[in-house]
Amino acid sequence: MQKGLILAxxxxxxxxxxxxVALPISLQTHLIAGLxxxxxxxxxxxxxxxxxxxxxxxxxxxAIVLRYVFWRTTSTLPPxxxxxxxxxxxxxxxxxxxxxxxxxxxxxxxxxxxxxxxAPPLDRDNLPTVDVFVPSYNESAxxxxxxxxxxxxxxxxxxxxxxxxxxxxGTDEKCESPNPALAREARERRAELQALCASLGVNYxxxxxxxxxxxxxxxxxxxxxxxxxxxxxxxxxxxxxxFLEETVGYFSTxxxxxxxxTPHFFINPDPLERNLGTFQTMPSENEMFYGVIxxxxxxxxxxxxxxxxxxxxREALQETDGFSGLSITEDCETALELHxxxxxxxxxxxxxIAGLQPESFASFIGQRSRWAQGMVQILRYRFxxxxxxxxxxxxxxxxxxxxFWLFPFTRFCFLVSPLCYLFFSLEIFMASGGEFLAxxxxxMMVNFMMQNYLYGRYRWPWISDLYEYIxxxxxxxxxxxxxxxxxxxxxxxxxKTEVMNQNRVSELGAPYFIVFGILLLGVVATVVRIxxxxxxxxxxxxxxxxxFLNLIIAGCALGVVSERATRRQSHRVVVDRPCQFVMGDKIxxxxxxxxxxxxxxxxxxxxxxxxxxxxxxxxxxxxxLSDLPINQLPMEVRKMTIxxxxxxxxxxxxxxxxxxxxxxxxLAFANAxxxxxxxxxxxxxxxxxxxxxxxxxxxxxxxxRGLAYLSGLQxxxxxxxxxxxxx
Numbered sequence: 001m002q003k004g005l006i007l008a009x010x011x012x013x014x015x016x017x018x019x020x021v022a023l024p025i026s027l028q029t030h031l032i033a034g035l036x037x038x039x040x041x042x043x044x045x046x047x048x049x050x051x052x053x054x055x056x057x058x059x060x061x062x063a064i065v066l067r068y069v070f071w072r073t074t075s076t077l078p079p080x081x082x083x084x085x086x087x088x089x090x091x092x093x094x095x096x097x098x099x100x101x102x103x104x105x106x107x108x109x110x111x112x113x114x115x116x117x118x119a120p121p122l123d124r125d126n127l128p129t130v131d132v133f134v135p136s137y138n139e140s141a142x143x144x145x146x147x148x149x150x151x152x153x154x155x156x157x158x159x160x161x162x163x164x165x166x167x168x169x170g171t172d173e174k175c176e177s178p179n180p181a182l183a184r185e186a187r188e189r190r191a192e193l194q195a196l197c198a199s200l201g202v203n204y205x206x207x208x209x210x211x212x213x214x215x216x217x218x219x220x221x222x223x224x225x226x227x228x229x230x231x232x233x234x235x236x237x238x239x240x241x242x243f244l245e246e247t248v249g250y251f252s253t254x255x256x257x258x259x260x261x262t263p264h265f266f267i268n269p270d271p272l273e274r275n276l277g278t279f280q281t282m283p284s285e286n287e288m289f290y291g292v293i294x295x296x297x298x299x300x301x302x303x304x305x306x307x308x309x310x311x312x313x314r315e316a317l318q319e320t321d322g323f324s325g326l327s328i329t330e331d332c333e334t335a336l337e338l339h340x341x342x343x344x345x346x347x348x349x350x351x352x353i354a355g356l357q358p359e360s361f362a363s364f365i366g367q368r369s370r371w372a373q374g375m376v377q378i379l380r381y382r383f384x385x386x387x388x389x390x391x392x393x394x395x396x397x398x399x400x401x402x403x404f405w406l407f408p409f410t411r412f413c414f415l416v417s418p419l420c421y422l423f424f425s426l427e428i429f430m431a432s433g434g435e436f437l438a439x440x441x442x443x444m445m446v447n448f449m450m451q452n453y454l455y456g457r458y459r460w461p462w463i464s465d466l467y468e469y470i471x472x473x474x475x476x477x478x479x480x481x482x483x484x485x486x487x488x489x490x491x492x493x494x495x496k497t498e499v500m501n502q503n504r505v506s507e508l509g510a511p512y513f514i515v516f517g518i519l520l521l522g523v524v525a526t527v528v529r530i531x532x533x534x535x536x537x538x539x540x541x542x543x544x545x546x547x548f549l550n551l552i553i554a555g556c557a558l559g560v561v562s563e564r565a566t567r568r569q570s571h572r573v574v575v576d577r578p579c580q581f582v583m584g585d586k587i588x589x590x591x592x593x594x595x596x597x598x599x600x601x602x603x604x605x606x607x608x609x610x611x612x613x614x615x616x617x618x619x620x621x622x623x624x625l626s627d628l629p630i631n632q633l634p635m636e637v638r639k640m641t642i643x644x645x646x647x648x649x650x651x652x653x654x655x656x657x658x659x660x661x662x663x664x665x666x667l668a669f670a671n672a673x674x675x676x677x678x679x680x681x682x683x684x685x686x687x688x689x690x691x692x693x694x695x696x697x698x699x700x701x702x703x704x705r706g707l708a709y710l711s712g713l714q715x716x717x718x719x720x721x722x723x724x725x726x727x
Contacts, residue, residue, distance in 0.1 A: 027438040030067065034442025037064050041449045045456075054453065058111055061450040062104075068443035069100055076430050088420050089428035095413035098406065103450065105400035108393075110296035110454050116349045120249035128251065130156065130244060130311070131227030132163040135217045139169075139235040141192050146597045148202050149658075149665035150238035151231075153626040155245050162227060163202045167193055168217045173209045199658040214307070215325030215334075222322050227314065234308040237264070237355040238665060240672035241625050247311045250346050258316035258343035259335060262309045263290035265351035265675045268571040271361040271506075272467065272560050276702060283682045285467055288458040291683075294347045302397035303347035304335035308355070316343050326381050329374025336382055336398060340389030351675040354573065354668075361470075361506040361561055368471050369478040375405040376479055380486045408476040411468045418547040419518070422525040422540075433538025440542075448688050457683040461691030462553070470557050473511045502565050505709050509561035513710060516554045516703075522547040556699040558706025572596045573668050574678065581649075582632075583611060583618040592622065593648075595668045599638070604647040612647065614640055620651070625670040630659050633667075 025033075037060045044057040077093060078085040132151045136144055144165065151163045170190030177183040190206065197204035207220045218232065229251065233239055247260040264286055269279035283291075297303040305312070307330070316338055317323065324333040335345060358364040384390065384398030420426040431439075448461065481488060526544030530537050572594040581588045581604055590604040600620065612618075620633040639650035655661060686694065 027434055031438040031442065034064050034438070034446065037061065038442065038445045038449060041446070041453070045449070045453065055111060058107060058450060058453060061446045061453075062107070064442055064446040065100060065103065065450075068439050069097070071435075071439050072096065075435075078427055078430050082427075085427045088417065088426055089430075092413050092417045092428055095410040098403075098410050102400070102404060102407075103447065105396060105403070106454060107450070108396055109300070109400050110292050112299065113292055113295035114299045114347075115295075117346070119246045119348070120253045122245060122249050123252055126252070127157060127160050128228035128248065129160050129226070130162070130229045130231055130248065131221070131225040131314075132161065132231045132233065133166055133218055133221045134164065134233050134235060135166040135168065135214055135221075136193075136235045137168045141196050142597070144193065144235055145196055145200070145658075145661040146665050146669075147233060147235055147238050148197070148200050149662040150240075150669045151233060152200060152202065153241055153628075153662060153666055153670060154239055154243050155241050155626075156248075161244075162225065163200075164221055164225060165193060165197050165202055165204050166217045166221045167204065167206045168210055168214075170206045171208060171210050172206070196658075200661070212325035213328065213330075215323040215330035218330075219322035219325075222314070222317060229311050230314055230317065231311040232308055233353060234355060237308045237353045238669040239309075240352045240354075240675075241666070241670040242672055243352045244311070246348060246350060246352055246672075250348075251311075251313060254344060254346060256342060256344050257346060258313050258338045259303075259305055259345040260311050260348060261294070261303055261306055261345065262348045262350065262352045263287075263294070264306060264309055265354050265679070266357045267354050267573050268356055268359070270357045271359070271364045271563065272470065274359070274566065275361075275560050275562060275564055276556075276698060281682060282460055282463070283458050283679075285463075287679065287682075288455050288464075290351075291349070291458045291679075292455055295349055297397050297401070298345070298347035300393040300397050301344055301391075302339065302394045302401075303345045304339075304398075304401065305331040305345075307331035309353040327374045327377035328370055329378065332375070332401065333378050333382065336378065336384060336387065339394055339398075340387050342389065350672065351679065352672050354675060356571070359566065361563060362508050365471065365474045365508060369475055372405040372408075372471075372475050373478055373482040375402045376482045377486055378402055380483075405475075406479070407468050408472040408479060411472040412476055415469075415472075415515070415550055418543045418550070419522050421543045422522050422529065422547060429543075431539075433542055436539075436542045452685070452688055456685035456687075460686060460695070461688050462695040465553055466556055466560070466695075469553050470512070470560050473515075474508065503709060504563055505706075506561040506563055512554065512557050512561050513706070516551070516558060519547060519551040519554050523551065552696060552699045555703030555706070556695070557702075558710075559698075559702025562702075562706045562709035572601070573674065575667065575671070575674060577622055577667065579620055579622040581618055582621060583609065583616065586610070592620070592667065595664070597653075597664055597668065599650065599652040600635070600667070602649050602651060603645065604649065609647065612637065612640065612649070614638060617654075618651075622667065624663060624666045626662070626666050628659060628662055628666065630663065633660060633663050 040060055041057045044053055047053075072093065078089050080086050132154075134144070134147055134151065148163060148165060154161065167190065170186050170193060174186035175183055175190060177186065194204045196202075205221060205224055207217070210216070212219070222230065229248065231239075231244070231247075243262070247262065250260050251257055266284065266286070268274075270285060273279040273282070273284065294303050317334075319341060320334065320337050323330050324337055327333045339345065358367050378384070379402050384402060385395050387395065387398070390398070417428060420428055451459070451464075452461070523544065526540060526547065529540045530544075533540065573596065574594045575592050577592045579590050579592050579602065581590050581602055586609060588604045588609055590602050593601045593603050595601075602620070614637055616637045618635055618637065620635050621631055624631055634654040634656065635651035636654055637649050638652050641648040653660070653664060655664070
């Protein structure tokens with residue numbers, strides 16, 4: 001009865017909204033109504049409205065969006081007989097309708113995302129066996145030693161846990177390559193990793209041929225193992241000690257569960273964060289997906305496998321003959337197939353692994369091109385909207401996840417459309433300045449408010465536009481390629497631990513400077529047209545303002561492709577763990593402030609220590625969280641600073657035994673709480689107005705920095721505009 005009343009209420013509400021949408025009213029009335037809706041959403045946001053009030057605010061915004069769609073569809077398209085105007089106008093219209101569709105899909109997915117889950121306790125008397133797969137292709141032994149050591153250090157009975165290194169860089173095919181140099185490199189790699197695995201108590205496994213890329217490698221692991229559950233970690237994803245404690249218990253409480261997925265947390269900035277200097281203050285790009293979208297998908301039993309930081313049930317994978325390999329995004333494809341067969345998934349909203357993001361802009365684009373092409377392959381081969389076995393809610397969720405990657409087409413249309421008018425006088429938007437003000441301005445304000453409601457603490461204003469813009473130039477041809485030939489894309493491993501030795505413009509940076517110049521000419525064209533055609537000044541001003549917004553984003557992108565030098569080969573993690581520093585017969589109490597796989601920074605309690613200087617050797621002692629036979633790490637002092645608080649030293653680890661790798665993994669990665677604290681510190685909603693002002697100042701600064709890099713003046717600036725304070 002109650003459900004029926006709720007459905008009736010929403011049916012009536014929907015009918016009233018559609019009635020209001022089609023109601024003929026004056027421009028002045030629509031403008032007033034739109035501003036009232038915006039003001040209402042601001043008031044509700046100010047009071048941090050949740051539950052039904054949050055839904056009411058989103059419903060009010062939806063009404064304005066639908067009125068804009070109605071007006072846009074019925075009043076703004078040029079006559080179809082005017083081909084030169086109609087074709088670009090229709091493309092722009094379709095781009096806008098795509099954006100509206102994605103907004104509504106987002107509303108469905110994340111309007112009321114699930115809260116954080118509490119892990120069920122493990123049944124110690126009936127624990128499932130777990131195989132841990134670490135697939136590898138070209139990663140170094142040093143990087144793999146850290147990940148494998150962290151995996152071995154997970155809190156789980158040793159007789160129930162088996163760690164596997166799945167090496168696709170030392171296959172028989174590679175070792176027998178007709179190229180002698182490649183064959184020698186593969187054989188040396190295989191021997192080195194076999195010795196590493198033997199020393200760490202890890203199983204080494206390779207295969208005959210590199211077939212079906214990562215999916216084939218994982219399936220080879222399935223064929224050679226027997227664990228009830230399979231945990232998958234990328235080669236650069238080190239798990240916390242509590243990973244299995246936080247995930248395995250769900251399989252004993254949830255029927256038909258095939259997947260428990262956790263977030264991907266990264267200890268290094270992506271190229272945008274590094275080059276703009278926002279890593280410490282602004283939420284990372286992936287946090288919107290893992291912090292909001294995956295929780296929304298989880299509500300509809302549509303959270304999907306993300307390739308790593310997850311645990312899956314072998315029984316479910318056997319039903320589909322292992323991991324799907326038809327597309328180059330085997331993770332989402334596998335989840336889609338299992339969801340369609342009635343299996344369930346769970347998302348745990350807590351970072352339990354720490355990984356590495358691409359360092360260079362070129363590697364970043366390569367990674368995103370693979371994701372985009374893989375999702376288009378899934379649309380081509382699986383087509384989620386019509387996939388048999390999925391619920392309607394799951395179809396909508398997978399539509400949202402896969403259709404999102406078509407954004408380069410929309411972004412390209414939004415970029416060139418104002419130029420069509422400013423340069424060629426094409427009438428692609430039939431409206432006066434007053435209509436633009438009444439409809440488009442209120443639509444944009446409401447759209448921003450709705451995005452802020454959905455993602456405020458996880459995505460700052462204009463940042464999504466910037467991420468989409470910097471990807472568009474290379475993802476657009478990649479998408480066209482896969483649409484023309486769906487079988488053409490191949491799996492390419494993302495480069496890890498790259499080092500930038502000097503400031504430079506990315507090798508992919510040329511299009512961004514060219515487009516910036518074209519948009520700058522658009523500003524000149526705006527001024528010329530206003531002077532030459534004052535009777536069209538209102539439309540020219542609106543179009544010129546649109547082009548100017550594109551210019552601001554394009555200017556900020558110049559900073560993204562102007563790569564700052566990063567000479568540090570490993571990235572630091574803040575840990576704050578008590579320790580002792582031993583030098584000879586002297587022992588000093590201290591704190592490990594931060595640590596990387598290569599070294600650590602220590603704050604010592606004494607203001608002086610005889611013999612302590614750069615180049616001195618000592619030993620770090622601390623209490624491991626894992627059960628390890630030793631607790632001492634040999635170190636070399638590389639830096640030293642003395643202040644009123646004592647001594648601050650930077651040390652390099654002198655790893656000599658496998659136990660040293662396990663100690664480093666324990667020190668850096670065992671405690672997952674440190675990653676949650678770091679993320680929460682960045683989760684601040686700075687608001688639309690402050691966020692816009694901040695983005696504008698960043699854009700001005702990064703435009704200058706990018707042009708300075710291009711001209712060779714690479715010492716331009718050293719700081720970024722501060723983030724507005726949040727009260």
